[in-house]
Amino acid sequence: MIKIIRAKTMGFCFGVKRAVEMAESHPGRLNTLGPLIHNPQEVNRLAQLGKTPIDDLSQASEKIILIRAHGLPDFIIKRAIKLGLKVVDATCPFVKKAQALSQRLEKDGYQVVIIGEKIHPEIIGLVGNLKNPIVVETLEEAKSLGQFKKLGVIAQTTSNTRLVEEISVELKKHAPEVKIAETICQATEEHQQAARELAPRVDVMIVVGGKSSGNTRRLYQICIEYVPAYHIETARELKPEWFKNIKSAGITAGASTPDWVISEVEKTISGI
Secondary structure, three states: OOOOEEEEOOOOOHHHHHHHHHHHHHOOOOOEOOOOOOOOOHHHHHHOEEEEOOOOOOOOOOOOEEEEEOOOOOOHHHHHHHOEEEEEEEEEOHHHHHHHHHHHHHHHOHHHEEOOOOOOHHHHHHOOOOOOEEEEEEEHHHOOOOOOEEEEEEOOOOOHHHHHHHHHHOOOOOEEEEEEOOOHHHHHHHHHHHHHHHHOOOEEEEOOOOOOOOHHHHHHHHHHOOOOEEEEEOOOHOOHHHOOOOOOEEEEEEEEOOOOHHHHHHHHHHHH
């Protein structure tokens, strides 16, 4: 029998849990602008409860718009209000903090540099509130930057902590004054640390979470450094050959992964 070990910290973070609870507890139907969280299975479950995602405000079928956990630029929220929609804000408080810090840095004359994925909703929300930010995804992109008088550095709340440290060290070479804001959320740090602790102790790691979830992908990248690892969304993707001659399997999950999905994965592995 395969010994299954769960990472000591994984699954729903505070911001995601809060957003889901806000959607569930709100009476009646509503729309979310974009998926509420990066987990298709949970988004589908919420849709069955009348909490349906739309891609644009013009598609709104309900009078209430729930702002996704990743946040939105202020101008989109203002547009929703102008259209007569009631806005319920489920933006993660850690994302709100990053938005406020980035705007303050820009107001104080810093060139804002955001470390994160350019097409991630959280980054789009941050960029949409700034005049001329720079987004860097890799250390190489940071190295290619020119020189500035003052740099203000913001990290995507779900960034790889070690990569942010490396890029931050590099950015200090590009301006005589560099102010680095602490914006990676505690849950992200705890999830990543737990994965680093568990992966070397098992024969294989299963990383559960949406394929579009940046923090889940980063957990996979951490695990694969130590042991064979597989990123799946649901138990149906598990393959018996992954567990051939395996004595122990570790499970971790992204911040948008509900416990019911994790439990299905664990149950399926135990039956292999």
